[in-house]
Amino acid sequence: MPRQARLDAPGTLHHVMARGIEGTNIFRSDTDRDDFLDRLAAQCEADALKVYAWALIPNHFHLLVQTGNRPLYASMRKMLTGYVVRFNRRHERQGHLFQNRYKSIVCEQDPYLLELTRYIHLNPLRAGIVRSIRELERYPWSGHSAIMGTTKRKWQDTGEILRYFGKGQGSVRRYAAFVEEGTSRGKREDLVGGGLLRSVGGWSEVVSMRRRGQGFASDERILGSGEFVERVIAETERQEREMLRLRRRVPELSVLLKEVACREGLDEEELKKVRRGRKVSAAIKVFCQMAVKKYGHTGASVARFLGVTTSLVNRYAASSSEDSLELTRHA
Secondary structure, three states, X not given: OXXXXXXXXXXXXXXXXXXXXXXOOOOOOHHHHHHHHHHHHHHHHOOOEEEXXXXXXXXXXXXXXXXXXXXXXXXXXXXXXXXXXXXXXXXXXXXXXXXXXXXXXXXXXXXXXXXXXXXXXXXXXXXXXXXXXXXXXXXXXXXXXXXXXXXXXXOEOOHHHHHHHOXXXXXXXXXXXXXXXXXXXXXXXXXXXXXXXXXXXXXXXXXXXXXXXXXXXXXXXXXXXXXXXXXXXXXXXHHHHHHHHHHOOXXXXXXXXXXHHHHHOOOHHHHHHOOOOHHHHHHHHHHHHHHHHHOOOOHHHHHHHHXXXXXXXXXXXXXXXXXXHHHHHHO
């Protein structure tokens, strides 16, 4: 069965999960955890993500994030690829670390932001990593301790969550009571299940709706009301139509390279050699960003055209510079 496309747009709230392949522990030490969080922090500092909740469990992680100036897939690729390389080097291993690709669920913010924050932050307690809610408040590998103020994480957006609980120190106390109240609610399959069951809040509600003869839009990639599901799907279809429209008039790579070379006052062959000069490197970044991000060429096809590695092309395409943004605006 083919994989479904990612759903994304600036400002979209995502619940992101990934597990180690065959149950492998993806965090073996505090060094691993610090490395992962440093990479997550870098995405926040680049305004690519806002992080509201997170938890690191030995063999998996949960993130509740809102996308910013780049798509979720770009941020996750940058984070996870670099993490796996360093992890394998530290632990003298080879091969894949994560089980398949990460899972992301688009979430409707108003009804689910707090529920998902609580669900994610209670993960270490449910997994038996901490023994009590008080110990969880001091546990450094979950966003709960940052909201409680016992661990400092400048990159985590704690204010957005506390805003729902009023002002002043009382907001932290009310948030803590909200999280503790969730300990009696179990695993909450309605927050991590699929399709219609998740969207309407449980199997009993599905049965009730069917008895009443009611229909309901659902999608396993979306957590939200039927109206929200329909809106997200409609926006995704609009983006896909726009991408198809752009691809019908996508320039050949040779034409695009010639255009970039002309604008930068360089020779085309200079660019294909990818020399280390600052001006040439900047022009190559512009070329990669336009080819991959603007016109939809694959990183692999651009790499073959330039005679470089795909990872270099993807890194250039994901980077930002004033030159590339200016050129893209006028292209």
